[in-house]
Amino acid sequence: MSTSADTCFHCALPVPTNCKITVEIEGNSQPVCCPGCKAVAELIRDSGLSGYYAMREAPAPGVGRPLDETSEWQVFDRDDMLLAFTEADAESAEATIYVGGMYCAACSWLIETTLTKSQGVEKAEVSPVTHRLRVRWRPAETRFSEILGALSSLGYQPQPLAPENTARPELLEQRTALKRLLVASLGMMQVMMFAVGLYAGDFQGIDPEMRRFLRIVSLVVTTPVVLYAARPFFAAAWRGVISKKPGMDLPVSIAVGSAYVASIYATFSNGAAVWFDSVTMFVFFLTLGRFLEMRARHRSIDRSTALSSVLPNTATRIDGDDRSVVPVSQLLPGDTVLIRAGDAIPADGVIESGETAVDEALLSGEATPRHKTVGDPVAAGSVNLDGLITMRILRTGSDTTLGTISRLSERARYTRPTFVTLADQIASYIVIALLVVAAVVAISWYLIAPERAFVITLSVLVVTCPCALALATPAAFAAAGSRLSQLRLLVTNGNAIEALSRATTVMFDKTGTLTLGQPRIASVMVFNNAMTEYDCRRIAAALETASAHPLARAFSLDAILPEVSSQAVEIGQGVSGVVDGRNWRVGSAAFVGGGAADVSTQGDATATNVFLGVDGEAVAWFALEDELRPDVDRTLQELSRLGLRIALVSGDNHDAVRELAARLGIAEFHSNCTPQQKLSIIEAAQRNNERVVMVGDGINDAPVLSGADTSVATAEGALLAQTSADVIMLGESLSPLTTLFRMSTRTMRIVRQNLTWAIVYNALALPLAAAGLVPPWLAAIGMSASSLIVVLNALRLSRFRVPE
């Protein structure tokens, strides 16, 4: 409990020598380091909670923050910021603030108490679950910055959220769906209870007055279920009728609507039977199925919004000696910003000064922090863990890696797999066929036994509802997509999963795919005596600035590079350009020419060889080495165990490719391939009825990727934006590839199970119902159980685990 004289009683930080602030706790005068700690300590004492200091296990999280940061919040008083982060009316303004550093319910109590006591604040509500503070204040009496400053001085890290971040459309959809589900479920339970009374009455006899009463009560409860909970079905059915594409909602709506109306009629005309119980049960199970399907859909959205909510709202921009806090939306490429330890990085860029460890888990799934120093790239959304750095911004907003990942996951959401579209079309025909069947049944029974015609037609409509059929595929794809994104696989093309499940062959590129694509120059040999090794490296570095090829990165040099004009990139071959009036080329032996092919047999033949030539004469030879990705061996073994044929196609020289293939046990390999040759290898395999999955880095082999049946890219960083691959693997390891194949096979297996189940069920249920053997309530249970089975079966995919 007691702290030494020179540390703060509250937060245990050293007390500045010129600071004479103290606080009275339990009769003792205790030193504190800043007014913030004093305020917190007094608040705790005045609330009778001094015992906290006796019981706590560690000092409170650092309340005392550097003084220059208290002025940081004034930027939020500017009109544009207020417009962006608050919703104001004539007298008061409201904002949602994410409160960083909250650990428990006591924190939310502390924040609420502090804020509601302060001048001008009308309401402050903190949700300890979401760490969000909803605060309402009178701008005439206090300012936004004072509220933020108050939070900051309590030791929390407030982060105002823009209104669109707080009211996400899928959140509203979920709320409405929950309400409908509840109305349907409570309604069903109540009506069931009354139905038990009514059925018992049928057997034991019931007072007609009581029967009428129970029916009226059932009607009262069923009405909100039909009019509120079942409204989406009626709306969708109506849309289907207007667009002449009737969906499964049409028979549902006819069944629910007609049973409801007929029951009302029976209630008031003292008819033989009412079907309120069947109606509510039917609506409840349908709503439950829709709810589960919606949740599967939302999980995939959650990830992309999680991605965009990690960016900070403000950044400290440095203009010469000036430091100003600006909203992140105002940052431009070329700006320099200061990033403190613990802050999220606001944009993509390179470090200009300082060094630190950066947590990139969000982008690559890589849990170990990476050490970064001057000149290293940092990505928006990653967290600066321990050092103070300044960075120059290269890309902002949606151009960043983070923005691209979000955009790619969006793309997958909006492309409907052809498989699903097909199922929808078929469902539409099935619905029409069912309506015809129902009409035939109705007419037949009207001729045989008119009093049973309505009940039997109702059962037919309910029992044959093709809900299970319509849910079978989309539910499985949604569940698979969200699980894959958790496993660091971004599916950007809705058709990819189906195509992958039928793949027979996997072709790998070498550089940047099987290897990390971070090559370094292992040795240099200069043939021209007039030049030094350094000269060659400088010229090569200057030329390679034009290339995005992974090998080009090996040449980057921290030096002043000579000027290059008319740079041209020959994909898969090399770069040419003019330096000091001479034509230089850097690239493969064939590209550089001039005897390069002869010397390539010398030295370390297994390395990747890059040549530098001038005016058709080879002058230098660089041997590049590249590290293999982690888990390559195991991944390839598992892929071949899955029955896939593995081939290596590389633009690299024969020896390097052969050595790698031998090391990894790949039987088939092609070396020295141009992109055109790679493409023709794929096409030859396709003519052989093989379905080829091409795995590449996504940039240099873009034409090759597009030629394959499915493409998987290992791209990262800035290159992500340019890739058009169907699936993108995040992170260094190659092992998600195995997961991808297993998952797609499993997904299609579940789709097939679902479709089989739905068809078998309908084929069995229809004749039974048409024969009058299925009462409406049983029909409702049967149909609902069949859709629930389909959805639950699909949701098994979201628990897919990678077998160890």
Added chain:
Amino acid sequence: MSVLYVLIPLGLLLLAGAVWAFFWAVGSGQFDDLDTPAVRIIMDDDTKPDDGAP
């Protein structure tokens, strides 16, 4: 049995109350996050962070 004529409407009132309470709870955001509460119990977030200590 005539007591049912009173009890059932009372039950319905209770039901209406429950629905109202649930609508309010949904509207105030208590059901916005349906996933994390399930795993919250296994997260060690009740331990104090060490970075507050000098």
